[in-house]
Amino acid sequence: MFTGIVEIMGKVIDIAPLDFSESGGKGFSITIGEATEVLVDCHLGDSIAVNGTCLTVTEFDASTFKVGVAPETLRKTNLGSLKVGDPVNLERAMNAHTRFGGHMVQGHVDTTVSIVSKTDDGNAITFVFEVSEEYKQLMDYIVPKGFICLDGTSLTVIDVDDAKRTFSIMMIAYTQTKVVIPRKALGDQVNVEVDMMGKYASKGVESMIQRFLNGEEGEAVVAKIVDRVLAKRAASN
Structure with a gap:
């Protein structure tokens, strides 16, 4: 379980193919660097959310860690489009002493949504995202002023247009420097996990x-x- 409060941005330093043929298809191992802050209390088998996707640590040292990404995860998330050098949002799983600043996030991504507009409001950017026709039922769980998790970031929904399958969020200047979404362009895919309470x-x-x-x-x-x-x-x- 996570809170959607991104701790740091790490950087992809290696991507290697993995064979998951027995369970259906191929996946990847991803090695992420510049991750010292989330590794100070790490153990093998721990969960770290990478762009909001709960993944298991299989190797680590003081500043890097490796995770495996299975075929189902590649189908549901944007992790398959990562390249060496790309920044990624990182958050460790909650513990009993975590201050609960976001909302309850499982790290189980529902699908990806595309960025259809970015509007600079001075101290903030308003993003509009579109849900694909295939996953239009997710609009039932996206409501104005409700929680949503985008690339692992807990955010508040501003407006919802069910007919267009779109919703919007606003990101303040401080948050823009701490997460990956502001670095993305129109049309880029963002991992989404709707509020599980809904x-x-x-x-x-x-x-x-x-x-x-x-x-x-x-x-x-x-x-x-x-x-x-x-x-x-x-x-x-």
Whole structure:
């Protein structure tokens, strides 16, 4: 679990092919340097989010570490487009003493979105992102003033246009110097993880409605909800 508060930007220093033929396809190992700050308490097998993607440390020294990127991860994220020299956002997994400054991020990227506009507002940049037609259902979990994680950065959604499958965020000048998104151009892909709390809420509502439509305890479910509301109202009077 992560917070979406990027600790540092590292730099890709090596990319090498890996054979995942037994599980379907090929992947890569990525070696990331300039990462001393996130390696001071590192152990083999630890999780580090790279551009918001939870990856396992397989080798490390004082300033570099290596991770493996499997085929499924390449399909869902922008890690396959990385080149030697590219900067990447890095965040260690949370511990019990972490100040919780962002939101609950799993590091499980849903897909990538493309940058369709960048508007300089003086002290800030407003970015607009487009969700592909294939993943348009993710718009259900993107709401104005809600959380979203972009390349591992916890951000607040400004506006949402469901018809155009777009949403916008604003990034202040300080944040622009600490994360990779401002370095990207129009059309570039950004990893996105929508708020998992929205997924859980949606799943619960859908499940309840489906049971009601199937006649499985539908009336009982509604009755319980009504009883709870009436009990709360009576307690407050």
